[in-house]
Amino acid sequence: MNPLDADAERLAAQRQDYTGDEPSFFGPLQPGDALQDSVVLSDGLPQGLAARLGGCYQLLYFVRGDGLLDDEERRMLHALLRARTPVLPLLITRGGLKIQGFESLVDMEGELARRCDARARTAYLLDPQARVLARWRRLNLDEVGKAMARSGAQGAGEPAG
Numbered sequence: 001m002n003p004l005d006a007d008a009e010r011l012a013a014q015r016q017d018y019t020g021d022e023p024s025f026f027g028p029l030q031p032g033d034a035l036q037d038s039v040v041l042s043d044g045l046p047q048g049l050a051a052r053l054g055g056c057y058q059l060l061y062f063v064r065g066d067g068l069l070d071d072e073e074r075r076m077l078h079a080l081l082r083a084r085t086p087v088l089p090l091l092i093t094r095g096g097l098k099i100q101g102f103e104s105l106v107d108m109e110g111e112l113a114r115r116c117d118a119r120a121r122t123a124y125l126l127d128p129q130a131r132v133l134a135r136w137r138r139l140n141l142d143e144v145g146k147a148m149a150r151s152g153a154q155g156a157g158e159p160a161g
Helices: 003-019 071-082 111-115 141-151
Strands: 039-042 045-048 057-062 087-093 103-106 123-126 132-136
Touching: 057 071, 071 087, 071 141, 123 141, 132 141
Parallel strands: 057 087, 087 103
Antiparallel strands: 039 045, 039 103, 057 123, 123 132
16 A cells, blocks of 8 residues: 555544544535535525525435435435424435425535535535534434534434424
C-alpha cells in the first residue's frame, strides 16, 4: 500500500470515529457545517432552500431517479414524523414528481446533490439551526436516533406515546 493511501485511510478512520460519519462522503459539506442556500423548485416555483430549513429537525432525503419510494423507505420516513422528537423529511428529487404525504423539493440543476455528495437514498440529518448532524448513504432509523441523542434531542428515535 502506498504510504499516502495509508495516511488517508488512517485520517478517514479518525474522522469516522469523531463524527460518526460514513467515510464514503467526499463533498465539502461535513457534520457540524451549516447547509448553504441553493435554489430548488417548490410547487413549480424557484425558491431558496434556506426558506424551507430550520426550526425543527429535518432529514434531506435524496430520492432515486424515478422519484418513487419503496415501502421500506416510506415506512422509515413516516416513522421519523411520528417520533417523540419528530424529524421532518424533505425529499429532494431531480424531476417534478410530488410524493404524496411528504414535502418534495426539486434540485433541477443537481447543485444541492453535488454539494452534499449525494446519490439516490442519501440522507442528511439537520438540526433546528440547519446544521448537519449526520449523513448516510442509506437511511437507518437506529442511526438517526443515535445522532439525535448525541445532539441532545429528547426522546430521540422513540415512537410518540
